[in-house]
Amino acid sequence: MADVDAATSRRHRLTLRSHGSDTFPDTTATxxxxxxxxxxxxxxxxxxxxxxxxxxxxxxxAPVGAGQLDIGLIPGVTDTAAAQVVHAADLLGVAITHASVGRLIDLDAAPDDAEIRGRWANAVIERWSLGATVEPGFAADSIVEAHTERIELPDDDVALAQLGTARGLALDLAELHVIRQHFAAIGRLPTDAELETLAQTWSEHCAHKSFRADVVLEASVGAEGNEGGDTAEPLLARLRRSTTEIAAPFVVSAFDGNAGIVRFGPDRTYALKCETHNHPSAIEPFGGANTGVGGVIRDIIGAHHRAIACTNILCFGPADTPDAELPKGVLSPRRIIDGVVAGVADYGNKIGLPTVAGGVLYDPAYVSNPLVFAGCIGVAPADRPALTGPHPGDRVVVFGGRTGRDGIRGATFSSMEMDATTGDVAGASVQIGDPIVEKLVSDLLLDGWDLYTAITDCGAGGLSSAIGELADGIGADVELTEVPLKYAGLAPWEIWLSEAQERMVVAVAPSQLDALIDLAALHGVEISDLGSFTGDRRLVVRFEGEPVIDLDTTFLHDGRPRRRLVATMPTPERGLAAVPPCADPDATLLALLAHPNIASKADIVRRYDHEILGATVIRPLTGVRNDAPADGVVLVDPRDTDGIAIGIGVNPWYGLHDPEHMAWAVVDEAIRNVVVTGADPSAIALMDNFSWGNPTRATTFGELVAAVDGCVAAAHAYGAPFVSGKDSLNNEYLTADGTRRAIPPTLVITAVAPVRDVALTVTPDLKRPGNPVVLLGRTLAEFGGSHLMMLSGDHTVSAAVPAPDAGASARYHALHTAIRNGWVDAAHDCSEGGLAVALAEMCIGGRIGMAIDGLADVHPDATVALFSESSGRIVCEVAMESLDEFLALFAADGAATVIGHVADSPVLCFAEVFERHVDDLVAAFNTSGAKGRS
Amino acid sequence: MSKPLALVVRAPGTNRDGDAAFALELAGAEARRVLINEVFADPKLLREARMLVIPGGFSFADALGAGRLFALEIVTRLRDELTTFVEAGKPVIGICNGFQVLVRTGLLPGDGLTVALGGNRIDGKPDGQFICDWVRLQPVSQKCIWTTTLTADVECPIAHGEGRFVCDPDTMATLVADDQIAFRYATPNPNGSMADVAGICDSTGLVLGLMPHPEDHVLPRQHPQYLRHHRGGLGRAMLEAGVNHAKDI
Known part of the structure; x- marks a missing residue:
């Protein structure tokens, strides 16, 4: 620090301003x-x-002018540009000791502090100065002396709970009791590092306590002789058991390690993972989403697979939410949308992975709790070297990025509710990613994947969780002074807990260590040998040789008391076949196409590189003008003829009414999205992602139990096992006036299935005039949580949500046969907005019309036929020569209805109801500012 | 005749090296991916190669403007080797980030002329916003060894945030007069490039730089309208022209 201050006179600052255009003068300089x-x-x-x-x-x-806002990063925040300035100076032989990159904004009027925070800067990672030069954020060494404290655990429960809160441990009293007893039994006080390690390892984020809790059904509580109530199987155990019972031959590994692993075909396996990064994205949207993508890619690397594609589902508040309606401490949805999309794009584009499948949902309930689901898929040859370790004697090796004071306590932070102070106090929990370093790490691990015996990534909890997990059942002894630091002065527990990005931990046999070190040098990746795996089942962490942690790994991983959570089960109104009023179906269709949830997402999708690797053969946008939505995407490596399809299902609005049927419906939607592309319905793997409210509220937990009921039932019905999952709970925001804002039950299902022949895939865009159009599936008045209900003003009005369709699985198998026979020219699922929207999207894709004269055969009530969102339905454009054979496949199902044909003219015509020119459909669909190519 | 060796050079952040290598192999080359550090350590690699490829990506995170650091590395440590390479008549191609690198080294357009690739500038969007889409490219130059044999437009994706071709009017006049405009966008200009320029070559016609990714359209099924029976427009044809030239050196 001292040398930086002394050098003020040797400071130079370059202000870099691009030549703006006439319409967009550049107001932000670097x-x-x-x-x-x-x-x-x-x-x-x-x-x-x-x-x-x-x-x-x-x-x-140049001096900073009065009307200028000078913004710099807080010291310690990753500054990749500054590192490159140093690199450039080095190449030029110009000796500089520090660099920092910031931005300078020209303002028309002087903003107040709230305006700066709300619009221009983010206090979580930045600091600023109005009209004067801001102090640059040089990463400076801290002069604080590293030390370890011993923590007294009070006998008094109130004081114990206070200690837990003060240290941000996010542990409940029962857990603190167990910790107190443990250290009392071994006759010493815990160190700060031990306490923090236990808090991270036992956090909701890492331990999934609610998914592992005993489920107590509220109805059974208090009955005579049964005061505690009946306990049912924990939710995670139920999901796992359903996978075991389905016994699909392609599942290699489910709910184990970093990712689920499936084997499609003889020669390769795929690793599947989807993560949430909700809390960080709420307070620092770019960094939160950015590191969410980086983290899930590391999960795939950590599963010993090569990442090939990213997915994401984003849930935001409406973009037009007035600032006045934002709770204190909440960022505007516009800023969150911009930041999150930029963060997702930045990481995927730079690391070189196609960001292919996804969705964007808007609802006022996501204003204070936006959701970011980031997924990644990897591939590996089936005969890749097996990971058999760690073995006693193997070295504990960390490599990748350096460790700093960033991302401390992320796991516990993300396990808590947020309020107005969250952005200020949790600053250190959020980081900026460095995709270039992660790419180097990934390349190194792929080049040297026979050089290590075990691998995992540093995610939440940092080294504590990575080394802690690898050492489970074996033990390790590591030295923290060997960890490369960004700057000196970190306390031992900070080094151990830091969630600094882009780091991996591997176990390496001593005989292979030199080879791995040489390879790391070639790739330009920093690598450190921290110690060894021991075999004594103790986790020993040292600082300058002195133990700061000495824990029994059994206590660390299995010592946590199992929670009991009471569930009050929801009571959905399943008999309520209410039909919302719809006086003008023509205007309704246009309004639905323009609804933010249905309208084109091209503006976002085109900011993601979905072409890199040359494998994306069915893209997120499709049709003659590449501007119509696809259902699933298909990836086929250019060297192969077969590949995979990825589909996603999500519908929080059904969740408001009936979480169980919602879960079934979104599993069905994800599966339909892959089946319509031509993927094999007999080999579908599923991933679950639950984003929920506070599970200690019995009604909220009951909704979660109901959703798992739906997931398990659907998995059995389709023979599609869950192989990986992730839950993010406590997505609630406590506003200043004490109002609690919770998100609707949000379940994202990702389906992945093999595509056996790229030539026999199908897209939704209409292909050939004269071809018959067939609706598969049955249509009922199911408007609960529907988009028509939303247009009518209130989607919380009770009504039946789409019910499970027992015939759907057989229907999808029959469709697969038809696709394999080449009888299907286009296929599209019916989801939000119902049949009318599905047909309109097919017309937009083909820039051609349809003559629909069989609406009455779909349902006697035209509103139901057009806009109900019943599950299990697919619209097919059938090759006209093959209609009879096609229909014969569905004779047993009895749910194939010929509803019309592809027209010669660009008009979508519903006989005796209304007709619309396709240009109008295109215009409505593109209203959100998203334009296709002309 | 043996396959000509194409050296695909990657820096930290390069990410389309695999796509380029696969496409070059299809086009008849032996593609070898090497880290730039390996070339610095052993410049002989360049002497053995008959084609040099700088692929797409975000070299050094493009932190100070696309391609700047990679270009500085090359200029500082490899300038003479590279000049010798081109003087020997060996073709060089820079794609996307590689184009940005070649421009910043001065190798393109060469002869002391300067051009630049700035942030995309599209109506209604912030400057420099990344865009991924498909474009059609009209081959223009009758001098560029990569384009002279092309008989049809090339269709392929773009994926960049800094692809807006910029130069002063005199330079543009020189490039046009000297037949150094290799490709123009035949579909609407996706990034605000002057005169729809998508790629240029040096005055020898050996060194080509372009923003779009012909290496990602080497199989018919990679085209978005493949299921609508679209065929043709393969970027492979352009790569084959380069490989065929390299064979005859």
Whole structure:
């Protein structure tokens, strides 16, 4: 720190402003501050590299004007650009000691502090100065002396609970009791590092306490002789058991390790994982989403697979939410949307993975708790080297990014509810990712994947959870001073807990260590040998040789008391076949197409590279103009003829009414999305992601239990096992006036299935005039949580949500046969907005119309036929020569209805109801500012 | 005749090296992916190669403007080797980030001329916003060894945030007069490039830089309208032209 201050006179700052266009004058400049004994020649040479005169103007040491807001990063926040400035100076032979990159914004009027925070800067990672130069965020060494404390655990429960709160442990009293007893029994006090390790390992985020809790059904509580109530199987155990019972031959590994693993075909396996990164994205949208993507990619690397694609589902508050309606401490949805999309795009695009499948949902309930689901899929040859370790004697090796004070206590933070102070106090929990480093790490691990015996990533809990997990049942002894640091002065527990990004831990046989070190040097990846796996089942962590942690791994991993959570089961109104009023179906269709949840997402999708790796053969956007929505995406490596389809299902609005049927419906939707592409319905693997409210509230937990009921029932019905899952609970926000804002039950299901032949895949866009159009599945008045209900003003009005359709599985198998025979020219699922929206989207894709004259055969009530969202339905454009054979496949199902044919003209015509030109459909669909190519 | 060796050079952040290598192999080359550090350590690698490829990605995170650091590395440590390479008549191609790198090294357009690739500038969108879409490219130059034999437009994806071709009017006039415009966008200009320029070559016609990704359209099924029976427009044809040229050196 001292040398930086002394060097103020040797500071130079380059302000870099790009030539704006006439319509968009550039109001944000980049600032680069450097420190060094530099002469004019040095500055000139550096400037020549940093400034491209055709694009920008650079000026050295320009003062900050009165109307300018100068913004810099807080010290310790990852500053990749600054690292490159140092690199550039080094290549030029210009000696600089520090660099920092910031931005300078020209403002029309002086904003107040709230406006700066709300619009221009983010206090979580940035600091600023209005009209004066901000202190650059040089990563400086701290002069705090590293030390370890011993923590007294009070006998008094109130004081014990207070200690837990004060340290942000997020443990309940029963858990604190067990910890107190444990240390009393071994006759010493825990260290701060031990307490923090237990808190991280036992956090909701890492231990999934609610999913592992005994389920106590409220109805059984208090009955005579049964005061505690009946306990049912924990939710995670039920999901696992359903996978075991389904016994699908393609499941290699389910709910174990970093990702689920399935084997499609003889020669390769796929690793599947989907994560949530909700809390970080709420307070620092770019960094939260960015590191969410980085984290899930590391899960795939940690499962010993090569990542091939990313997925994401994003849930936001409506973009037009007025600032005045935002609870204190909550960022505007517009800022969250911009930041999250930029964060997702930045990581995927830079690491070089196609971001292919996804969805964007808008609802006022997500204003204070936006949701970010990030998924990743990897592939590996089936004969890749097996991971058999760690073995006693193997080295504990960490590599990748350096460790800093960033991301401390992320696991416990994400396990708590948020309020207005969250953004301020949790700053250190959020980080900025560095996808380039992760790419180097990934390349290194793939090049050297026979050099290690076990691998895992540093995610939540950092080294404590990575090494802690690897050492489970074997033990390890590591030295923290061997961990490469970004800056000196971290306390031992901070090194151990830091969630600094882009780090992996591997177990390496001593005989292979030199080879791995050499390979790391070639790839330019920093690598450190921290110690060894021991075999004594103790986790020993040292600092300068002295143990700061000495824990029994059995206590660490199995010592946590099992929770009991009471569930009050929801009572959905399943008999309520209410039909919302719909006076003008024509206007309704246009309004649905323009609804933010249904309208084109091209503006977002096109910011993601979905072409890299050359494998994306069915893209998220499809049709003659590449602007119509696809259902599932299909990836086929250019070297192969077969690959996989990925489909996603999500519908929180059904969840408000009937979580069990919601779960079934979204499993069905995810499965339909892959089946319509031509994927094999007999080999579908599923992933679950639950984002829920506080599970200690019995009604909320009851909704979760009901959703798991639906998942398990659907998995059995379709023979599609769950192989991986993740839950994010406590997605609630306590506003200043004490109002609790919870999200609707949000379950994201991802389905992955093999595609055996890329030539026999299908997209939703209409292909050939004259082809018959067939609706598969039955249509009932099921408007609960529907988008028609939403248009009518209130989607919380009780009504039956789409019910499970027992015939759906057989129907999908029959459809698969038809696709394999080449009889299907287009296929599209019916989901939000019902049949009318599905047909409109098919017309948009083909830029051609349809003549629909069989609406009455779908349902006698045209509103139901057009807009009900019944599950299990698929619209098919059937090759006209093959209609009879096609229909014969569905004779047993009795739910194939010929509803019309592809027209010669670009008009979607519902006989005797209304007709619309396809151009109008396109215009409505693109209203959200998203335009296709002309 | 043996396959010509194409050296696909990657820096930290390069990410389309695999796509380029696969496409070059299909086009008849032996593609070898090497880290830039390996080339610095052993410049002989360049002497053995008959084609140099700088693929797409975000070299050094593009933190100070696309391609700047990678170009500085090359200029600082490999300038003479590279000049010798081109003087020997060996083709060079920079795709996307590789184009940005070649421009910043001065190798493109060469002869002391300067051009730049700035942030995308599309109506209604913030400057520099990344865009992924498909484009059609019209081959223009009759001098560029990569385009002279092309008989049809090339269709392929773009995926970049900094692809807006910029130069002063005199430079543009020189490039046009000297037949150094290799490709123009035949579909609507996706990034605000001057005169719809998608790629340029140097005055020898050996060194090509372009923003779009012909390496990602080497199989018919990679085209978005494959299921609508679209065929043709393969980027492979352009790569084959380069490989065929390299064979004859």
């Amino acid at each position: 600032t680069i501050t450097i420190v060094g004994a530099l002469d004019q020649d040095d500055l000139g040479r550096l400037g020549a590299v940093l400034v491209d005169p055709l694009l920008e103007v650079g000026s050295w040491d």
